[in-house]
Amino acid sequence: MRLLVYDDVHPTTQEPAMIPETMKAALVRQFGSDLTVEDRPVPTPGPGEVLIRVETCGICHTDLHTVQGAWSPQPALPFVPGHEAVGRVAAKGPEVTYLHVGDRVAVPWLGWACGRCHYCLTGSDVLCRQRRHTGYDLDGGFAQYMTANAAFVVGVPPGIDPLDAACLSCAGVNAYKAVKVAGSASSQLTAVFGVGGVGHLVIQYARIAGAEVVAVDITGPKITLARELGASHAVHSGDADPVKAIQRLGGADQAVVTAASPVAVEQALASLKAGGTLVLVAMPPETALELPVYDVVRDGIAVVGSPGGNRADLQETFALHTHGRTRLVHQARGLHQINQALRELEADTVPAKLVLEFR
Numbered sequence: 001m002r003l004l005v006y007d008d009v010h011p012t013t014q015e016p017a018m019i020p021e022t023m024k025a026a027l028v029r030q031f032g033s034d035l036t037v038e039d040r041p042v043p044t045p046g047p048g049e050v051l052i053r054v055e056t057c058g059i060c061h062t063d064l065h066t067v068q069g070a071w072s073p074q075p076a077l078p079f080v081p082g083h084e085a086v087g088r089v090a091a092k093g094p095e096v097t098y099l100h101v102g103d104r105v106a107v108p109w110l111g112w113a114c115g116r117c118h119y120c121l122t123g124s125d126v127l128c129r130q131r132r133h134t135g136y137d138l139d140g141g142f143a144q145y146m147t148a149n150a151a152f153v154v155g156v157p158p159g160i161d162p163l164d165a166a167c168l169s170c171a172g173v174n175a176y177k178a179v180k181v182a183g184s185a186s187s188q189l190t191a192v193f194g195v196g197g198v199g200h201l202v203i204q205y206a207r208i209a210g211a212e213v214v215a216v217d218i219t220g221p222k223i224t225l226a227r228e229l230g231a232s233h234a235v236h237s238g239d240a241d242p243v244k245a246i247q248r249l250g251g252a253d254q255a256v257v258t259a260a261s262p263v264a265v266e267q268a269l270a271s272l273k274a275g276g277t278l279v280l281v282a283m284p285p286e287t288a289l290e291l292p293v294y295d296v297v298r299d300g301i302a303v304v305g306s307p308g309g310n311r312a313d314l315q316e317t318f319a320l321h322t323h324g325r326t327r328l329v330h331q332a333r334g335l336h337q338i339n340q341a342l343r344e345l346e347a348d349t350v351p352a353k354l355v356l357e358f359r
Helices: 061-068 162-182 199-208 220-228 242-248 262-270 293-299 311-322 335-347
Strands: 022-027 036-041 049-059 085-092 104-107 110-112 145-149 189-193 212-217 233-236 252-257 272-280 302-305 330-333 353-357
Touching (some): 022 335, 036 335, 049 104, 049 335, 085 145, 085 162, 104 145, 104 162, 110 145, 162 272, 162 311, 162 353, 199 220, 199 252, 233 242, 242 262, 252 262, 262 272, 272 293, 330 335, 335 353
Parallel strands (some): 212 233
Antiparallel strands (some): 022 036, 049 085, 049 353
16 A cells, blocks of 8 residues: 655645735633634744645544543643644745645644654654644644644645545544554454444444454444444444443454443443453543453453554555545534534534534
8 A cells, every 4th residue: 555745745836825814713712611713813834834724624522622621731721722634735934845835734633742752763653751732732723724843744645535634634543543553353353332433434444454343332323324334233332231242242352442431441341352452542531440450360351542643644544545445424514613513522413523614
């Protein structure tokens, strides 16, 4: 599978477009309150940075926790959330030589890492202890323009719709990495708990890896979606006990939890066969997990956190989509609808992904 490099994406330099002085942006000014959509100056890219005219930005459950101030340390107020941004390079700061004005790029969750520590030098920059995150430590993509470190954006191959690219920039790469971490393979059973923005892609990547998939969700439409996307089995957890259902299949070799629910984590752990692997992707506000140590040790269970993919993983995710291997399910919203969109996401009334679209 050939990966595309920047020159494959946009080989010609475009003339700089007119950049306005102000832009619309959605800001968090108080944790737990609605975002305010207001005018802000368009930022100026510094050394090693690019200015991006945002076309789309996915809305993630992480954004919900971010605007609620659920994690520590909290972002400094005010700030612009959004870490699934896709757009065109509008201007370059000093020292940027390998990107061109007009290139379409994706700005993922990892906005910067030191590049010198053990983790960065071994390809695990998502674990860098000095890392900074887009839409958390750095202003994100809930705005018409944003700046980003040029070394941490990823070129979007031609032919990928910007709405799809936004979904792949976080949900896609997280799902892809989770399946890598899980080790899903042919003749194995992978259980996916939560068929949302990430979960509907975990199903597809596990199937690409050759695994049989059992999907678990609490809503009927997502059970239907799971089957459409290739799940051989689907369990409505409101109608049946998913642990018993999966154990009747022989138990799962891997269970990937994308639902931000402590109950889902407990059920996923109990659904594993001996020697199975529990992969935690979603981070619910109630983060404590009561671990049955005796059972885990006796059955050789591995419990693994998947903090997301790196830039190489995102390139691979884009390549798979370019080759028609994945399908994205999403709905578009405007920036003025951001608060309603966050409420829809929290209420779990959307089919999979919501994406802001800037026209």
